[in-house]
Amino acid sequence: xxxxxxxxxxxxxxxxxxxxxxxxxxHGWLDTYHTFSFGDYHDPRRMGFRSLRxxxxxxxxxxxxxxxxxxxxxxxxxxxLEGSLFHRDSLGNGxxxxxxxxxxxxxxxxxxxxxxxxSETEPVYLYQIWLMPERKxxxxxxxxxxxxxxxxxxxxxxxxSRDGREGSLTIHQDASISLARLADGGRVEHDLADGRHGWxxxxxxxxxxxxxxxxxxxGATIGPGxxxxxxxxxxxxxxxxxxx
Numbered sequence: 001x002x003x004x005x006x007x008x009x010x011x012x013x014x015x016x017x018x019x020x021x022x023x024x025x026x027h028g029w030l031d032t033y034h035t036f037s038f039g040d041y042h043d044p045r046r047m048g049f050r051s052l053r054x055x056x057x058x059x060x061x062x063x064x065x066x067x068x069x070x071x072x073x074x075x076x077x078x079x080x081l082e083g084s085l086f087h088r089d090s091l092g093n094g095x096x097x098x099x100x101x102x103x104x105x106x107x108x109x110x111x112x113x114x115x116x117x118x119s120e121t122e123p124v125y126l127y128q129i130w131l132m133p134e135r136k137x138x139x140x141x142x143x144x145x146x147x148x149x150x151x152x153x154x155x156x157x158x159x160x161s162r163d164g165r166e167g168s169l170t171i172h173q174d175a176s177i178s179l180a181r182l183a184d185g186g187r188v189e190h191d192l193a194d195g196r197h198g199w200x201x202x203x204x205x206x207x208x209x210x211x212x213x214x215x216x217x218x219g220a221t222i223g224p225g226x227x228x229x230x231x232x233x234x235x236x237x238x239x240x241x242x243x244x
Contacts, residue, residue, distance in 0.1 A: 014210050014226070019217025022057075029064035033057040035201075035219055049221055050197050050243040051173050054130035057217060059123050060085070065116025071107035073138075075131040075171045077160060078103040078115075079239075081203065083124030089113035093142045101146045102159055104169040108138035127203065127239075133172045143169050152179045154186050156240065174244035182207070182232025190228045190240060197243045198222030205236025 023034035023041025034041045035055035036048050048054075053074070065086070078085065080097050087103065088094040090112040097103050105113065117124045145167075151157040160177040164170035171177075180188045182205070192198050200209060200220045207214045208231040214220060215233075222228050230238055 013221075013223040014212060014228075015221045016209075016212050016214060017219045017221070019215060022217070029061040031059040033217065048132075049199050051132045051175055052129070052199055052241055052243065053132050054128065055201060055219065056128045057126075058128060059125050060117045061123055062117055063120045066114055068112050068114040070110060070112045072110050073133055073136045074107045075133050075173055076103075076105045076107060077129040077131070077169070077171070077177070078105075078126055079129070079203075080124065080126045083122055083126075084118035085124050085126060086116050086118040087113065087144075089142065091140055091142055093144075095144075097144060098146070100149065101144060102169060104141075104143040104160060104171060106133070106138055106141040106172060108133070108140040109136075111140040127201075131171060131173045131175060134174065135172070138172055145169060147179070149181065152181050152237075154180070154182065154188070156180050156188055156190065176242040178240045178242075180230070180238050180240070182230070182236045182238070184232055184234050184236075186232040188230050188238075190230075190242070192222060192224060192226050192228065192242060194225045195244075197224050198226065198228060199241040199243065200228070200230065201239045201241075203237040203239055206233030207231060207236055207238055208233060 036046045079102050080099050082099050085097045096118045156178040158166045158168045158178050160169040160171045202214045202216050202218050
């Protein structure tokens, strides 16, 4: 994996993946960045991290989107940061995913779905994240939820977990995903248990992670057993994955 820097972080190691080293395609209607190999972007050094397989940052033009298409055996999370995304699928779900809302879709043994910008005048900005499920052949499923932003102001807010605890979305993988909003100089910490690994994605603003300054779009792997400290740079939002 291409590395932007390496420092010791607690008991583990932090490796920074810079935003400008990601795969990038601008199709006019879709401006997309791929942290890991996806579609026409392939780098054998970047095939995912633990169960985390896809980290795509997408901007979709007004009235445009992805037509109905199938997926199997993947846990798919969508987080809309700006605008509104209209979803429909073969389970009968349909409707907008608005800014601040999260969607979890279990593709399982097969689902057909499509997403499009719900606005004819404004773009939609989102992250799409895929995790490999703990087993194949799951029943397809769908969840959508809005989380109170006050719950992540200066602290971690759990948004997805294996057991759906604390009102989080339920994912079929031994992983916990959290968000935090940080003011400039604000700080959050997280201790990884022995044998567990972390991934930090900077969604907005910037962050200082164990001496490394990260900007929006940067990611970082956190080695097993690390004690992680994240300090906000400007008005920032970060997403943390605690992975087996």
